[in-house]
Every structure is written in C-alpha cells, then in structure tokens.
C-alpha cells in the first residue's frame with residue numbers, strides 16, 4: 001500500500017505571507033505524522049514571488065522533515081515560482097512589464113537546482129527538467145511544466161497555462177515507456193487545472209470579499225491545449241491528475257480521469273476555510289482518495305509521539321487526544 005498526500009499553492013513569502021511557511025510545515029507534519037503518508041506530491045506555486053530566499057526556506061523545511069529526496073517528494077513548478085505575483089494594489093500596473101522582463105529559463109533552473117534531490121533518477125526524455133517520471137512501487141508519477149511563457153496578449157500576467165507541443169510529445173514518449181506502462185497506476189502532476197470555467201461554481205463557493213489583486217488573477221487563469229492533453233492522457237491510461245493553481249480543494253472528473261485540486265492546502269481562497277489536503281491510498285488494483293482536514297492540536301501531539309516512537313498509530317493518537 002502507498003499513501004500519497006497532495007498539497008499545492010503554499011505561496012511562501014517572508015514579506016507578504018509570513019504565516020505561510022509555518023502553515024505549510026503544519027500541513028506537511030499532519031500528512032507525515034498523523035496520516036503517515038509515504039510520499040508528498042506538490043503541484044506548484046510553492047513560493048509566491050519566486051524569491052531565492054523563499055525557495056531556500058522551503059528547501060530547508062523539506063530537509064528538516066527528511067523528505068528532500070525523490071522517494072518522499074515530487075514537485076512541479078507553478079507560475080508564481082517563475083513570474084512571482086503582484087502583492088500590493090499599486091504593483092498591478094507594473095506587473096505585466098515585470099513578467100515580460102522575467103528570465104523564464106533562469107527561474108525554471110533555479111527551481112530545479114533548489115530541489116534537485118527530488119528529481120534525481122527521474123529525468124524525462126528531453127533536456128528540460130519537465131516532464132519527468134518516477135516509479136513508486138506500482139505507481140508511475142509524471143510531472144509536467146504547464147507554465148506558459150509571458151505574452152502581451154495571450155498571457156499578460158504569466159498566470160495562464162499551456163502544455164506545449166514539445167512537452168506533449170515527451171509525455172507520449174514517457175507513457176509508452178515499458179516500465180511506466182507496466183505500472184498498475186499512472187498519476188500526472190501539473191500546476192494548472194482541467195475543469196471548464198462554467199463548472200467552477202459547482203466545485204466551490206467563492207468568498208464575497210476577495211482582494212482585487214486576487215480577483216484579477218483568478219480571471220486570467222486558463223490552460224491552453226486541454227483537449228489534446230486529455231486525449232494523450234486517455235491514450236496512455238492515466239487514471240488521475242493532481243493540480244493546484246486555484247485555491248480550493250476539490251475533486252472532479254474529465255474524460256474519465258479523476259482530477260484532484262490541492263490548491264486549498266495552505267492559502268485557501270476563502271480565509272475562513274480550514275487547511276485541507278488530498279490523501280490518495282493505492283493498493284495493488286485500487287486507488288481511493290479523500291480530503292483530510294488539518295487539526296493543529298493533533299499535529300503537535302503526533303510530531304512529539306513520532307520523536308519517541310514512529311510506530312505509534314494515528315488511531316491511538318486520536319483516542320488519546
């Protein structure tokens with residue numbers, strides 16, 4: 001049995017979101033010590049402003065939790081990890097210019113280098129860090145880069161996504177790979193979502209008060225090339241997609257593929273929402289998923305117990321609480 005915790009969009013930033021790194025720590029500790037997850041799948045926007053300092057702080061957290069390796073952690077990049085974001089209303093007008101001056105490749109490589117241990121041994125067929133694939137028991141995990149390049153008309157603030165033709169061709173190659181084909185399950189990780197805009201209201205209720213910066217960003221979130229992407233995944237027997245980008249937790253299906261959004265884990269769009277993550281349990285033939293709500297008191301007790309006896313079960317812990 002393999003347990004994967006899916007988390008997304010922590011938007012760590014020391015200046016604008018100082019509470020996000022401690023919140024991310026709490027969510028990860030819950031997944032590792034309370035739910036005993038074997039693996040963490042993190043689908044992008046780890047940082048809010050693509051600052052090297054914040055990437056390093058996340059690296060240190062992963063290291064402290066002993067998950068900074070390919071067996072315990074899989075990461076994909078989000079638009080904020082490349083372009084950053086406007087955090088103050090008066091930054092809005094300058095932000096498209098900042099995005100167009102951004103060195104996309106430098107930031108992609110900075111992300112890869114910061115977390116290089118998690119990519120070890122999972123290189124894809126091309127020279128770019130994405131797509132990559134790794135096999136965990138009977139599961140193949142495939143990570144893609146859906147962050148589109150900036151363009152004045154098609155992607156002014158860097159938040160729209162795209163599965164480029166090169167990326168799609170390499171995904172086809174990976175899905176045809178013998179070792180991946182022989183796995184019982186194939187899971188794809190990508191930052192951008194796959195639901196249709198018109199279906200969003202069925203998945204969550206947005207809060208009435210929402211700051212203008214976030215409202216503008218939410219209106220410029222699209223993934224181009226969805227149809228071809230879904231067709232490729234169907235042909236390659238992909239059963240599940242994990243993503244983030246929009247900040248709520250949800251499950252839906254597209255063309256028979258189960259899609260999980262982990263975007264509400266640390267920075268939910270509705271600030272009153274509790275922190276939540278997806279937990280996927282995989283047996284030989286079955287794969288099940290549920291949403292876990294983080295209970296901070298239990299996390300503290302669990303991490304203490306873990307220090308004294310890692311075999312202590314979550315059930316004993318809940319009873320004791």
Ligand SMILES: [Fe+2]
Nearest residue numbers: 045078079245
């Ligand atoms: Fe995003």
